[in-house]
Amino acid sequence: MIEAAYDTDNIFAKILRGEIPSHRVYEDEAVVAFMDVMPQGPGHTLVVPKAPSRNLLDADPLTFGPLFTVVQKVARAVKKAFDADGVTIIQFNEPASGQTVYHLHVHVIPRFDGIPLKPHSGEIEKPEVLAENARRIKAALALS
Template sequence: MKYDETNPFARILRGELPCIKVAESDATLAFMDLMPQADGHVLVVPKEGASEIFELSDAATVECIRMTQRIAIAVRKALKPDGVFIGQFNGAAAGQTVAHVHFHVIPRWEGVPLRLHAREVAPQATLEGFAQRIRAQLASGSN
């Protein structure tokens, strides 16, 4: 699949669209999902342009997994969920809604259903509050 440079995540990476940043490395960016399926839902994207994981370089794949693990650990410590779901979709038939590789880190609580994917934009202040709690855990170095 040819990579579309106009997808929303490519635009976020270029600074053309805003995001609530949680963490960044030379190769990755982690930010709050604007339409979270659960409180504290974070996305991790490579800075390398690739629509699906099959097109992503080995180096970028490794860096994405490292960042995803860091974020998952910080989410678990900051929000104390009963579990953490990590997902990655490839192609529309698999549920991918943005054609840029990305990993979902979604906290899960017993008895709390997931909200529908890509349906409702969360309030900016709510997202920023969760981001602050997750960033504090990353800064504490206890990951």
């Protein structure tokens, strides 16, 4: 099977270029983290490398060190910011796995005992809620 080429017009590429607004919580030379607009729970954050790759299967292996360093940093911050019992880390590859945006990204979702994840339904969260959640995560990151 031939893999599709990277689409430079995917929504995350547009977010990285600043063409679509986002509630960013972290950025360095290699990685950006921002709030998921269709969160499966409060504090659902996406961690995205700046390097173009469709997913884990075609990414340059040098992308993973900086990416997962930030995933860990963000996971610690969201756990603290939301006083969560745990953190779910999810990463999808290709349509059969559930991938819908074809730019490598990792979901970081604070979890609470007895509360299931909401479906990724297409319901967009209110901007003021996303802004407040981003503020909480940034504050936790500043303390780390």
